[in-house]
Amino acid sequence: MFGLDKVDTRTFLFVVAITLLAPFILNPFPSESALAQFNAGYPDLMQRFVIFGIFAIGFNILFGLTGYLSFGHAAFLGVGSYAAVWMFKLLSFNIVPAIALSIIVAGLFSLVIGYICLRRSGIYFSILTLAFAQMSFAMAYSVLSNPSFNLTNGETGLQVYASDPQYLKGNGPDNTHLFGLEMNSTATLEIGAWAFQFNIGFYVCAAFMIAAFYIAMRIFRSPFGLMLRAIKTNQTRLNYTGLNSRPYMLAAFVISGMYAGLAGGLLAATDPLAGAERMQWTASGEVVLMTILGGAGTLLGPVLGAAFIKYFENIFSKINDTVLHTWFSFMPESIENFLVAIIYPFVGKGWHLTLGLMFMLIVIFLPGGLVDGGMRIWNRITGKNRTQADPVADPKPAE
C-alpha cells in the first residue's frame, strides 16, 4: 500500500494509529489520581511530541543516512519560526502561508549554509554548522533586534501585537487557525474518571508529522536514499567511482533543513512566538540527543527519542518535593523523608540529571537506541532471532 512494502506499510500504519490515538495513549491515569502527574495527554505536550518528532525525522535524514552530524540544525528551526511569525504579523493568523514560508526560508537558509559547510566532513563539518548556528543565534538575540531594525525582537521573542498590519486578517480569528479552525480549540471527552483532550493544533501537527514520516520513509527506500547510505559507508570510495557525492549531500542537507523549518513553523503555529533561544546550540544538541536516543538511522527512532526527551523536560521537571511527599505520605515520616531525599535530586530541577543517566544507559547498553531496545524485547517475546527484514533498522551506532 502507498508504494511501500509490507513491513513498511505496517510501520506506517502503526505510526498513524499511535499518533491519532495519542490523546488516549498518553492519558492512562485518571485525572484525579496521584499518578495523573505522569499523564502527558495535554495539548501543548502532545503538540511538542509531534513537532519535535518532525524535527528529529528530518535530522535523521541527514545524520542517519549520510552520517554527517550537523550541530546547527536548530538554526533552521528558528528561522522557520521567525518566518512564520512574520507571516502572522503581516498577513493573518492563517497558518498555511506561515508554514509555507517557513519551509521555503529554512530551505534557502540551509542551501547557503549547506553549500559552505559541506566542503568539509566529519568533525569539521559539525563545527562549521555549530558556528553558523551560534552566529544565527547571536544575530537573532541582539544584532537583528536593535531598535532601528527590529527583525527578531531579541530576548523577548517575536510576537504578534494588536498594532501589526495583518493585511489579510479582516474579521478572522485572533488566534492562529487553519481556515477558521482555531489551533488552540480543544474538545474534552470525559469517560468516567478520565478526561481526554482533543486539540485541533495537535491534529494539524499530527497530520504534518504523518506526511513527514511518509516522505522520510520513501526517501529511505529510494535510490537517492541508497546513495546517501553509500556516502555514510565510504564516501571516498564513492568519489573514486567517479560520482560527485556533493549534490546528494546538499540535497539531503536542504531536505532536512526544510523539515526543521516545518517544525519551526508549526511551533509558531501552535504558539505564535519565536524566541532566539530556539537557535541556541543547546537546542541543536537536543535534536542530536533525540536521534541517538531513539536510534539513528532508523525510521521510528527519532520520533521516539523526541517524545522521550520532551516527556522528561515537561513531566519530570514538574515533580517537586511537595508532590513527592504526597506520594509517600502513607509511610512513616522518617522513611517518607528519606525516600523524598533520595528521589528529589533526580526530579524537579534535577530532571537533567535523570535524562543524562538515561542517555548514558541507553548509549552504553542499547547502542541502537530505543528502537534497538524494543527490537530486543520483541525478539525475546516471540522467541525469534528475527533477521533484519529492514536493513535500515540495523541497530548499529551511528558513526
Added chain:
Amino acid sequence: MSKFEFTRRGLIKSGAAVGAGLAMPTILTRPAFSYTNEPKGGTVTLGFNVPQTGPYADEGNDELLAQKLAVEHLNGEGDGGCLPTFSSKALKGNGILGKKVQFVTGDTQTKSDAARASAKSMIEKDGAIMINGGSSSGVAVAVQGLCQEAGVIFMAGLTHANDTTGKDRKANGFRHFFNAYMSGAALAPVLAKEMGKDRRAYHLTADYNWGWTQEESIKASTEALGWETVNTVKTPLASTDFSSYIAPVINAGADVLVLNHYGGNMVNSLTNAIQFGLLDKAVNGKDFKIVVPLYSELMAAGAGENIKGVLGSMNYNWQLENAGSKAFVKSFGEKHGRPPSNSAQTCYAQVLLYADACERAGTFNPCGVVEALEGFEFDGLGNGPTTYRKEDHQCFKDVLVVRGAQNPTSKFDTLEIVEITPVANVTYPPNHPMFGGDAATLGKCNAGV
C-alpha cells in the same frame, strides 16, 4: 514505483472510518467553565513558574521558597507572615474564598520557549488559575502574552525592563517589581549628591532588550542632571571577560562607569573593572566611580569584596524596618536560616496580593481579579505604601538606593541602604515614550473559554 489499488471493499471500509472520524467531535463535550480553569472542588491551584536550572536557578529557587511560604500563610499554617500586617484584611488564613491553596511548579530555564511550555502545561494539565514568578524580562513578556491568550492572571517575578508594563503591557498581567526607569529616577539625585553634576559617564550595556531599556533610562536621568554620556558600548550577552571593554574607559576621559549588566555578566564586568584598578584612579580631578543600576543579593554575593562602595538600586531589601518587612524576614528566616532576596519578596507579595484580590472580588474570574487589583492601594507587605496603577498594572512604591557595604557585619549584610527614594520621584505618566507612548494599551481582560 507507487501502486495505489482501489477496491470497492477498501473504499467502503476507509469511507466508514473517515465518517466515524468526522462524527467524533460532535459527541465530545466542552467543559462547563465560565472562565479558564474555574476551580470546582475544594482546592484552587496556583502555578509557580521559576527558573530552576540555568543562570538564574538560585534566584528562582529563592522565589519558589517564598511562594511556598505564601501558600502556607494563606492556608493558615506557619506564623501567618504578612497576613497580620497587610493593610487589606480580606484574607483569613483559610485559603482563598474558602478553598485550600495548592500549587504546581515548573522550570522556565530562563528561556521564553521553555517558560511558555511550562506555563501551558500548568494551565492545560494542572488547571492552574494564575501563574506567578520568573526571572528575566524576556520570559516575563513571553509568559504574560501566553496568559493573556489563555485567560489566566500572570504576575511577573523579577523583571526590570520597561517593556513588561510598557509597550508589552497586558490586561491579565501585573508587575510588583520596579523597572529601569524607576532605577534611573531614584539613582540620579543620589549620584548628583555623591558625585557632583559634571560627570562624564561611560556605559557598558548587555546587548539585549533589558540592557537597552536600562541604558536609555539611566542615560536620560543622568543627562537631565547635567552629566555627559561619553560613550555607550554594547557587550555580547555571552561575554565572560570584559577586559577589552574596560581598557578604553579611562582613555575616553570618562570618570563614571555604568554597568548595565545583570547576574553573571555584572559579576564579571565589575570584577574586571576592579582588577584594572578603575576605582583607584582619578580622572578630570575626580575620583573614578562605578554604578550598577540594578542590584540583587545574589550578584552582591557573587562579586564579593568588589562591590564595596558601588551604588545601585533595588526593589526591596531585607534590612527595611517597616512592620511588613520585619514579619516577612522573620517568617522566611526562621524557615530557611537566611534573609530573603528581593525577588523572593516580590513573589511572596504577589501571591498574597492575588489571593486578596480574589477575596475582595468574590471570584477567581480573571476579569474580577483585574478589576480588584487595578488602582489597589495597600501597605504592610514590606515595601511601604504601594499602588497598582490602573493604566499599566505597574506597582508604584518607594525605590531603594543601595551601596555595597564597606564593613559588612555578616555574610548577608552585603548591601547597605543609602536612601529610600519616595514614590513621587519615580512616578511617570503611563504614556511615557519609554513605555510605548500612546500606542501602548492593556487591551481587554480575558477570562478564556
